Amino acid sequence: MTTLQAHETHTTAQLSNDVSPLSLRSAFGQFPSGVAALAASTDRGLAGMAASSFTVGVSLDPPLVAVAIQNNSETWPALRDSDSIGISILGEGQGPIARQLAAKGxxxxxxxxxEVHGPSIFINHAALWLDTTVYAEYPAGDHVMVLLQVNNLADFTNIHDPLVFHKSQFRNLESN
Ligand SMILES: Cc1cc2nc3c(=O)[nH]c(=O)nc-3n(C[C@H](O)[C@H](O)[C@H](O)COP(=O)(O)O)c2cc1C
Incomplete structure (x- = not known):
């Protein structure tokens, strides 16, 4: 493609004001992410959920990660009351575990x-474990933005690549 053609493609593209949940779900799905499994042993028994909104790189000092949780989550109230929450960044091939940790009933x-470490529960064969405590929660529309402080970690990325979630599908990393 010549530079001119590339330029024309850009100028004819239309921005759409369709920011409906359906359209957004599809648009946001273009952004590849990892999948975090949040799990703890709580007053209400074992509690766990999958979250692809998880992100690192929020703060190094103090060490903070973030996750957006739906306001109607039935699991978050149990997790947030736990003294600590285990976060496992799922490894390649662990897509079925993500689905299991999101299923109802x-x-x-x-x-x-x-693997149990105090109240924190971790998934074996994950790429990374972060032992966390709730640092802050901020209302964010139909979600709550949760910051978690990292107190301990175990990095297994030399043996397990992380699972990738993209366009509602689980993928594995490929080296070029
Ligand atoms: C791949 C994947 C990613 C998910 N990411 C999130 C997320 O970032 N935030 C969230 O609140 N729920 C997310 N969910 C849904 C939760 O895992 C869970 O299904 C939801 O909280 C409903 O269960 P609950 O009422 O027990 O909390 C995700 C599910 C899957 C399968």
Whole structure:
């Protein structure tokens, strides 16, 4: 493609004001992410959920990560009351675990290979474990933006690549 053609393609593209939830879900799905499994042993039993809104790089001092949780989450109230929350960045091939940790009406932990550190629960064969405590919560529309402080970590990325979530599908990293 010549430079001129590339330029024309750009100038004819239309911005749409369709920011409906359906349109946004599809648009936001273009942004690849990892998948975090948040899990803890709580007063209400084991609690866990999958979250692709998880992000690192919020703050190094203090060490903070972030996750956006739907206001209607039934699991978050139990997790937030826990003294600590285990975050496992799921590894390649762990897409079914992400689905299991998001499903309703089942035992989300059935047959999972777990590691227990105090109240924090971690998933084995993940790429990274972060042992966290809730630092702050901010209302964010139909979600709450949660900042979590990282107190301990275990990095397994030399043995397990992270799972990638893109356009509602789980993918594995490929080296060029
Ligand atoms: C790949 C994937 C990513 C998800 N990411 C989020 C997320 O970032 N935030 C969120 O609140 N729920 C997310 N969910 C949904 C939760 O895992 C869970 O299904 C939801 O909180 C409803 O369950 P609950 O009522 O027990 O909390 C995700 C689910 C999947 C499968």
């Amino acid at each position: 089942i035992d989300r932990f059935e047959d999972l290979d777990l």
